[in-house]
Amino acid sequence: MSDAQQLVVARTCTETNSHLFSGCGYPAPSYENFIYTPVFHIGFLEVTKPMLLVVLAVVLILVFFGFAFWKPTMKPRRWWGAQNIGELAILAVRNQVLRPQLGSKGDRYLPFLVSMFFFIWLLNIFELIPVLQFPATSLFALPVSLTLIVWPTYLFIGMKHQGPIGYFKNMAVPAGAPWWILPLLSPIELLSNIFVRPFTLSIRLMANMLSGHLLLLVFGLASWYLASLSIGLLFAATSFVVFLLVFSLEVLITLLQAFIFTTLTAFYISDALESAH
Amino acid sequence: MHYLAGAIQQPANPLVPGPVELILGLLGFFIVFGTLAKVLLPRATKLLQERTDAIDGGLERAKETQDEANRTLEQYRAQLQDARHEAARMREQAKEEGAQIIAQMREEAQVEARRITEAARAQIEADRQQAFATLRAEVGALSVQLASKIVGESLDDEARQSRVVDRFLADLEANQDAASGARASS
Numbered sequence: 001m002s003d004a005q006q007l008v009v010a011r012t013c014t015e016t017n018s019h020l021f022s023g024c025g026y027p028a029p030s031y032e033n034f035i036y037t038p039v040f041h042i043g044f045l046e047v048t049k050p051m052l053l054v055v056l057a058v059v060l061i062l063v064f065f066g067f068a069f070w071k072p073t074m075k076p077r078r079w080w081g082a083q084n085i086g087e088l089a090i091l092a093v094r095n096q097v098l099r100p101q102l103g104s105k106g107d108r109y110l111p112f113l114v115s116m117f118f119f120i121w122l123l124n125i126f127e128l129i130p131v132l133q134f135p136a137t138s139l140f141a142l143p144v145s146l147t148l149i150v151w152p153t154y155l156f157i158g159m160k161h162q163g164p165i166g167y168f169k170n171m172a173v174p175a176g177a178p179w180w181i182l183p184l185l186s187p188i189e190l191l192s193n194i195f196v197r198p199f200t201l202s203i204r205l206m207a208n209m210l211s212g213h214l215l216l217l218v219f220g221l222a223s224w225y226l227a228s229l230s231i232g233l234l235f236a237a238t239s240f241v242v243f244l245l246v247f248s249l250e251v252l253i254t255l256l257q258a259f260i261f262t263t264l265t266a267f268y269i270s271d272a273l274e275s276a277h
Numbered sequence: 278m279h280y281l282a283g284a285i286q287q288p289a290n291p292l293v294p295g296p297v298e299l300i301l302g303l304l305g306f307f308i309v310f311g312t313l314a315k316v317l318l319p320r321a322t323k324l325l326q327e328r329t330d331a332i333d334g335g336l337e338r339a340k341e342t343q344d345e346a347n348r349t350l351e352q353y354r355a356q357l358q359d360a361r362h363e364a365a366r367m368r369e370q371a372k373e374e375g376a377q378i379i380a381q382m383r384e385e386a387q388v389e390a391r392r393i394t395e396a397a398r399a400q401i402e403a404d405r406q407q408a409f410a411t412l413r414a415e416v417g418a419l420s421v422q423l424a425s426k427i428v429g430e431s432l433d434d435e436a437r438q439s440r441v442v443d444r445f446l447a448d449l450e451a452n453q454d455a456a457s458g459a460r461a462s463s
Contacts, residue, residue, distance in 0.1 A: 031289045051301055058305045062312055069317040072324040074331065090321055110322065111314035119309050141294035145302030203292075210291060 018225055020232040026225050029217035034138060034210070050136040057122040057136070061115075093117050097259065101266035102273070109269060112153075116146065117262040120205070124254035127213055128247060135254070138209035143202035143261075150265045151198040158272030167272070193271075201264055208257050212250045219243035417442035 013024035038046035068086025076084040093114045098106055120137060127135035136142050158167040171193050172186040219242045226236035421438055 031291055034291070035289060045297065050298060054298070054301050054305045058308050061309050065313060065317045069321040069324075072320055074324065074328055087321065087325070090318065091325075107322070111318040112310060114318060115306065115310040115313050119306055136298075139295065139298055140292055141296070141298030142302040144294045145299045146306060148299075148303065149306060206291070 015221060016224075020226050020228045020230065022228075027221060029214055029221060033217055034213075049134060050139055050142075053123065053126050053132060053134060053136045054142070056132075057119060057126070060122060061118050089118070090114050093262070097262045097266055101263065101270045106266070106270065106273075109266070113262050113266055116150075116265055117258050120146065120261055121255060121258035124209060124258055125251075127209065127216070127254060128250055135209040135213055137205055137257070138213050140202070140206045143205040146205075146261070147198045147202040150201065150268065154265075154268040154272045155194070157269055161273050197268065201261065205257050205261050208253060212246075212253055215246045216243065216250065219246055413442075413446065416446070420445060 013027065015027045018024035018027050036048040036050060038048050039052065040047050064082060065086055067082035069083065072083050076087070078084065090110065094107070094110055097117065098110055098113050102109060123136045123142060126132040127138075155167075158171075161167075162170055168190065172190050173182060174185065174189060177185055219239050223236050223240040223243055226232040226239055228236075417439070420442060424441075
């Protein structure tokens with residue numbers, strides 16, 4: 001076969017038309033599946049599906065909370081109405097994320113954490129919605145952009161509340177540590193608090209969403225690939241069951257990752273507010 | 278095709294953030310955060326605070342009203358108790374006064390009756406005395422007249438005349454006594 005022929009074969013074997021015994025191999029998913037071709041262009045800007053998903057998430061959040069709190073009433077109009085659900089949503093973030101870390105004195109950070117939580121959660125849950133079915137947070141750019149907000153925020157709060165030098169001094173010399181361990185402890189603490197935190201924060205979210213999406217792709221594609229009138233149907237069914245299990249797990253993980261990211265943000269802020277660990 | 282080829286040619290490194298997505302993420306978050314922090318969540322938290330206040334205030338007011346009601350009830354009970362005592366006392370007093378009045382009136386009536394009786398008795402006595410005196414005079418005169426006519430002897434002498442009359446009357450009384458004593462023994 002010449003190169004041209006190989007290219008033709010590669011072109012014709014796509015993810016949708018490949019089946020067992022059809023001569024095409026299993027179209028194993030890879031990071032290529034996370035790179036989208038532009039849907040359309042605005043000038044030089046190539047607009048891709050993940051970008052549209054980000055815009056959609058922003059719009060959905062604004063529409064929902066707009067409906068909920070534009071003109072809130074003392075007695076919510078309907079128990080299933082936007083206001084009642086919106087109240088549940090912000091109270092959930094306040095009571096489950098903010099209060100355990102910051103206490104009630106940290107209520108001023110509620111809008112920050114609510115925005116953070118729902119922005120991430122919506123971008124995550126898009127993974128599980130047909131047609132959308134992609135978590136924009138699995139692209140490193142989005143966790144990085146959020147971390148670029150969280151990181152300066154807690155550094156600024158720390159320097160503001162503990163003094164520019166006091167903040168780093170308290171960081172390097174944890175309360176109750178014996179003097180002889182400081183040469184070892186101080187560099188680790190400084191490195192951890194200033195440089196490792198933003199990396200772990202962003203990579204945790206990205207890696208979780210990427211691996212989740214990859215797992216769904218593996219079993220979703222396998223179900224489709226194995227679905228033929230042969231013994232493959234049995235494997236396809238098995239694969240589909242696993243797909244459903246992974247899907248259920250992802251429902252949990254999308255929520256959990258948003259929760260972890262927001263909780264850690266709250267923890268970093270509370271850590272910056274008070275030096276005592 | 279050009280863009281697809283471009284995408285494939287890119288080194289697919291998951292740890293290299295795309296600049297457009299990065300800026301879009303920042304922009305998206307700031308739009309969400311700005312709107313929620315400046316407009317929507319203040320309204321929500323204000324409402325929640327108002328609702329908490331309303332509920333607390335309502336409970337506070339309900340407690341106050343309950344206390345007020347309890348106080349008033351106690352007051353009424355005390356007043357009722359007082360009124361009962363007062364009524365019993367007044368009943369007692371009225372009974373005493375009634376008895377006193379009855380006793381007093383009875384005494385007054387007795388005194389009055391006694392007085393009337395006394396007066397009547399005195400009157401009778403006086404009448405009797407008067408009648409007796411009159412009778413004595415007239416009976417004396419008549420008897421003397423009668424006797425003088427019978428005897429033909431004028432008894433002009435006052436002293437003698439009265440002596441005769443007295444003797445006569447004494448006889449008369451004696452006879453009368455004898456007659457009444459005989460009547461009583463029969």
